[in-house]
Amino acid sequence: MVKVTIDGIEIEVPEGTTILNAARMIGGKVVPPAMCYYSKLKTTGGYCRTCLVKVAAGSAKDPRPMPKLVVSCSTTVQDGMVVLSSTSPEVAEARKGVVEFLLINHPLDCPICDQAGECKLQDLGYEHGLAKTRYEFPRRTFEKEDIGDKIKLHMTRCILCYRCVKVGEQLTPKRVHGVMNRGDVAEISTFVQNNIDNEFSGNMIDVCPVGALTDKTFRFKSRVWYTKPMDAHRDCKKCSGKVALWMKGEEVLRVTARKDANNEAIDFICNECRFDKKNASDWVIEKPTHIDRHSVISANHYEKEEQLKLGKFTDHKMIEKEAPKLPAPKTKK
Secondary structure, three states, X not given: OEEEEEOOEEEEEOOOOEHHHHHHHHOHHHOOOOOOOOOOOOOOOOOOOOOEXXXXXXXXXXXXXXXXXXXXXXXXXXXXXEEEOOOOHHHHHHHHHHHHHHOOOOOOOOOOOOOOOOOHHHHHHHHXXXXXXXXXXOOOOOOOEEEEOOEEEOHHHOXXXXXXXXXXXXXXXXXXXXXXXXXXXXXXXXXXXOOOOOOOOOHHHHHOOOOOXXXXXXXXXXXXXXXXXXEEEOOXXXXXXXXXXXXXXXXXXXXEEOEOOOOOEOOOOOHHHHHHOOOHHXXXXXXXOOOOOOOHHHOOOOOOHHHHHHHHOOOXXXXXXXXXXXXXXXXXX
């Protein structure tokens, strides 16, 4: 075990732990943003540069600071290391520059994008982005593409995080898509349209941090903050069968993998669960999905039974009888 200090908070972690994962063990504002790293996919990280941190002291043996900012997703901690993340003005300025770079070609699609409300680039743009772009050249554009019978690709929104490529490499029998070309014309694509057809291809949608890969069965049906996510499960021979149902009334609008605090899938799910089981009767509904209170999805999303108590009564008289009585407002004499 080694000790590392991040933003003044000391924590003991196993040897070989990255700075990012050590920060995640602490939680809160200490955690750097990460658009390309995915803990359940190997060889991810190092592409987006949003997780930059400042190492003020390399280790107890060699306390010299590192000369440049480092990516926390691939830099391992050393015993006695001191790291600055949210408390460093230099880091904040660097992240601001990275976000500006990511938004150079990203269209202003938030009002029509299905990812709005759960998009990490949207959160980054709000926290570090500029009100006006300094980029004066035409943005690159691509035609929308069906890369699977249930998956729509909007390449203009892609930030080339490579997560979907890693899904194809590690979760499917044969990867049939990847990054074509180089530099400014690099794009995610397949050699033949409608080529992605395997049982776990839908996980590409879950790992995409922006709205580049969307579920065609859910497109434009509803904003996520108008839905009620519920944890549910079923007996499935292909995957764990543990999912999140995004419901509107009794209708299941979409099915996704359950996410952890870092917005990563807890268990990858199969396409049968994701696309074919869209009836509430197909599932055993457990409880409302836990949503972080800072998310717009948490609006009108109740997770505790006492918060749902009034919903059990349909008679207005019963509601008035059961509802707590508030004290009368004080009047000035």
